[in-house]
Amino acid sequence: MKKYTISNTGLTVSRIGMGCMGFGIPWDNSPLTDAHRRNAMQVVEAALDAGINFFDHADIYSMGKCEEAFAAIWEQRSSLRDQIILQTKCGIRFADTPNPGDPHRFDFSYEHIVHSVEGSLRRLNTDYIDIYLLHRPDPLVEPEEVAKAFSELHRSGKVRHFGVSNHTPMQIKLLSASIEQPLIANQIEFNILHSHLLNEGISYNQQSTAPRLAEGTVEFARLNKILLQAWAPVAGGRLFKPSADSGDTRTDTTSKLLSEIAEKHQVTPDAIAIAWILRHPAGIQPLLGTGNPERIKSAIVADSVELSRHDWYRLFTAGRGASLP
Ligand SMILES: NC(=O)c1ccc[n+]([C@@H]2O[C@H](COP(=O)([O-])OP(=O)(O)OC[C@H]3O[C@@H](n4cnc5c(N)ncnc54)[C@H](OP(=O)(O)O)[C@@H]3O)[C@@H](O)[C@H]2O)c1
Numbered sequence: 120m121k122k123y124t125i126s127n128t129g130l131t132v133s134r135i136g137m138g139c140m141g142f143g144i145p146w147d148n149s150p151l152t153d154a155h156r157r158n159a160m161q162v163v164e165a166a167l168d169a170g171i172n173f174f175d176h177a178d179i180y181s182m183g184k185c186e187e188a189f190a191a192i193w194e195q196r197s198s199l200r201d202q203i204i205l206q207t208k209c210g211i212r213f214a215d216t217p218n219p220g221d222p223h224r225f226d227f228s229y230e231h232i233v234h235s236v237e238g239s240l241r242r243l244n245t246d247y248i249d250i251y252l253l254h255r256p257d258p259l260v261e262p263e264e265v266a267k268a269f270s271e272l273h274r275s276g277k278v279r280h281f282g283v284s285n286h287t288p289m290q291i292k293l294l295s296a297s298i299e300q301p302l303i304a305n306q307i308e309f310n311i312l313h314s315h316l317l318n319e320g321i322s323y324n325q326q327s328t329a330p331r332l333a334e335g336t337v338e339f340a341r342l343n344k345i346l347l348q349a350w351a352p353v354a355g356g357r358l359f360k361p362s363a364d365s366g367d368t369r370t371d372t373t374s375k376l377l378s379e380i381a382e383k384h385q386v387t388p389d390a391i392a393i394a395w396i397l398r399h400p401a402g403i404q405p406l407l408g409t410g411n412p413e414r415i416k417s418a419i420v421a422d423s424v425e426l427s428r429h430d431w432y433r434l435f436t437a438g439r440g441a442s443l444p
Contacts, residue, residue: 120170120422123402126344127301128280130249132204134397135419136173137166138350138406143184151184158410159188160195165412167203169419175306175348175406176207176243177254178235186242193244205243206250206304208284209235210257225257232268236277251278252306253294255285262297270299282306282346288339305340309349309403311373311395311438312358318439325444341401352405353392353418369440376437380430386420391434393421398431 120133142159143151163174176186186207192199209232214223232253239248251272253265272278282304283291295302309316316336323334340347353359358374377388384391396405407418426434436442 120419122172125280125303125346127303128250130204130280132173132404133171134402134404135171135393135422136175136206136348136404136406137162137171137415138175138408139185139189140175140177140180140408141185141410142188143181146179146181148182151187155184155188156191159185160191161412162410162415163189163192165415166407167199169415170422171407171415171419172202173204173404173406174206176205176239177211177252178207178209178239179211179213179254182213183238183242186239190242190244200245204249205245206252207239207243207248208252208254208306209239210254225255225259227253227257227260227265229264229268232265233272236272240277247276248278250280250282250304252282252284252304253286256283256287256290260294262294265294266297266299273300280304284348284350288335291339291343291345302345304346304348305336306348306350306406307336308351309347309396310352310354310358311377311392311434312354312370313351314435314439317399317435321443337399337401347401347403349396349403349405350408352396352407353389353409355408358392359388369438372440373434373437376434380426380434384424386424387417389414389418390420390424391426393418394424394426395431395434397421397424398426 120135122131122133124131143155174189176189210225210227212224212226215221236248236251269281280303281300282302284306286305291302291305307316319334337347357370358377377391381388381391393405396403407415409415409418
């Protein structure tokens with residue numbers, strides 16, 4: 120697996136990362152079981168064997184059980200901590216948490232950020248988090264509060280680097296004006312069926328009913344050396360549904376084209392879906408969400424697939440469901 124160093128960090132990461140959101144399900148307060156730990160370990164071992172050294176979490180995944188299940192790895196491989204990059208997130212708070220009647224909300228307050236880091240460190244059973252992301256933009260954000268939390272967490276060695284997820288360029292600029300540390304990553308939803316961030320650029324100055332809220336997210340990241348990470352890189356598996364199930368032409372056409380291109384390269388369609396993301400010059404890091412070790416093996420073949428401009432555009436056009444202007 121090819122690796123690179125993330126700008127403004129000394130972190131060398133695999134160009135494909137592993138998303139751990141499926142660990143410890145369901146998302147409720149039921150206890151973590153040995154079966155959860157075993158399943159998580161199968162996935163982590165398969166990812167490590169595939170050359171993946173990057174693991175993405177969030178405090179909310181399975182209500183904390185995701186991070187806890189991952190920590191079972193230290194029992195078998197205590198020396199591994201320095202060789203892997205652990206990323207987690209905070210800022211989303213569910214309804215009735217911590218008190219009954221609390222609304223679903225986002226919370227970038229100093230207290231919540233610091234408290235969330237402590238919880239993640241405890242569940243992950245580690246002394247430090249490599250990258251800490253703010254999960255979804257909080258309209259009530261006070262950048263100075265975030266800056267205070269980040270500086271303390273950085274000084275104490277609990278967090279090495281910071282970033283955001285689902286943020287617009289302007290939201291990043293607002294935070295960066297107060298935060299001492301560089302924001303080094305923005306994790307966004309991105310796949311062949313969800314290419315809005317590219318379409319914004321393509322349809323600039325065209326008549327369109329689509330909202331234009333976050334123009335230049337990709338360009339902003341490239342200019343400012345912010346690593347873009349793609350969540351849902353295979354659209355949650357929708358890209359591979361048999362056509363009878365999907366019932367939507369855009370998905371069916373894209374799915375068929377993926378199979379055709381996969382056959383040409385003698386790989387599986389998931390490898391082509393991931394290669395489509397890797398082909399973008401921004402160096403977007405896909406985060407695999409599969410819980411199936413065999414699918415990790417087939418998807419990471421993308422690392423050695425070089426999609427032609429021709430095939431990249433055919434997939435882009437099929438996935439956006441409209442021809443180019
Ligand atoms: N920042 C955010 O707001 C945000 C939001 C969502 C997710 N994330 C992160 O991004 C990671 C990936 O997201 P995701 O889970 O949506 O990614 P994904 O890889 O697009 O979707 C995973 C789903 O696709 C299925 N799948 C994968 N390969 C398949 C194949 N070849 N054939 C059929 N089904 C297949 C998986 O089923 P199997 O398990 O059965 O293979 C699983 O249900 C998460 O783990 C999390 O770390 C971040």
